[in-house]
Amino acid sequence: MNLLVRELSKAFGGFHVLDRVSFSFETDGLLGIIGPNGAGKSTLFSVLSGFISADRGSILLGERAIDRLSPQERAQLGLVRTFQVPREFHHLTVRENLMAAAPHQPGERLIPLFLAPARVRAAERAVRERADEVIAFLRLEAVADLPAGRLSGGQKKLLELGRALLTEPRLVLLDEPFAGVNAVLVGEVIERIAALHARGIGFLIIEHDLGSLARLVPRLLVMDRGRVIAEGEPRAVLNDRAVRAAYLGQTTP
Numbered sequence: 001m002n003l004l005v006r007e008l009s010k011a012f013g014g015f016h017v018l019d020r021v022s023f024s025f026e027t028d029g030l031l032g033i034i035g036p037n038g039a040g041k042s043t044l045f046s047v048l049s050g051f052i053s054a055d056r057g058s059i060l061l062g063e064r065a066i067d068r069l070s071p072q073e074r075a076q077l078g079l080v081r082t083f084q085v086p087r088e089f090h091h092l093t094v095r096e097n098l099m100a101a102a103p104h105q106p107g108e109r110l111i112p113l114f115l116a117p118a119r120v121r122a123a124e125r126a127v128r129e130r131a132d133e134v135i136a137f138l139r140l141e142a143v144a145d146l147p148a149g150r151l152s153g154g155q156k157k158l159l160e161l162g163r164a165l166l167t168e169p170r171l172v173l174l175d176e177p178f179a180g181v182n183a184v185l186v187g188e189v190i191e192r193i194a195a196l197h198a199r200g201i202g203f204l205i206i207e208h209d210l211g212s213l214a215r216l217v218p219r220l221l222v223m224d225r226g227r228v229i230a231e232g233e234p235r236a237v238l239n240d241r242a243v244r245a246a247y248l249g250q251t252t253p
């Protein structure tokens, strides 16, 4: 399936945060998104995932225009994002956080709760099993019963990825999955993403750690001041004049 982004624009108070952003992406692929701070990368993810709406432009997922769908409706179509700053429930355990991320829980509705408690219990058990699978896959067993607020920065990033996985996604938008993660854990996160990709899940990945990103993705899209200024194979893109100019005065790269 194809994600087709056409001429997306978004302004905040007259300031163009996204300026006619266009690109096309096969949803089972891997694409890195880079660019200086303030380039509009996180805003692009907010628009793609439905947390904010664009002023202009369109987003097609396969044949379907998804511009007007809510984040939940987009998640049902397989498109989910993670946040640059993890949004876990601090007081819930890791397992509870994962279970809360699962869609369609009949126990959330009052009537099924009264009418068919056995069915609700069975559904809860299924969600719990799914959460435990994700815990094992992300190797979070040792912290599964801890409040999420006690996790390290890297473990919180893994939990964010896990919450996305509970929705059984087709395409995951990862916002800085390596930021604040120690080097050993970055290696693990890369390996987990590669394993998910091998199972057919696609990723768009915003990341400042270009060395790590280049190990994972065959293509990069570069944004600067709301625009796409380059796209292509990492080495060519990083040698591009406009890309180098955009990064002048920045610490990375």
Ligand SMILES: Nc1ncnc2c1ncn2[C@@H]1O[C@H](COP(=O)(O)OP(=O)(O)O)[C@@H](O)[C@H]1O
Pocket (backbone or CB within 6 Å): 012, 017, 035, 036, 037, 038, 039, 040, 041, 042, 043, 044
């Ligand atoms: N909700 C908002 N209201 C006003 N300005 C915003 C909002 N979100 C982001 N911005 C501004 O948009 C620009 C791009 O931000 P962002 O998308 O977070 O960039 P990046 O993720 O590339 O660092 C920044 O100048 C930021 O201050």
Ligand SMILES: [Mg+2]
Pocket (backbone or CB within 6 Å): 041, 042, 043, 084
């Ligand atoms: Mg950002």
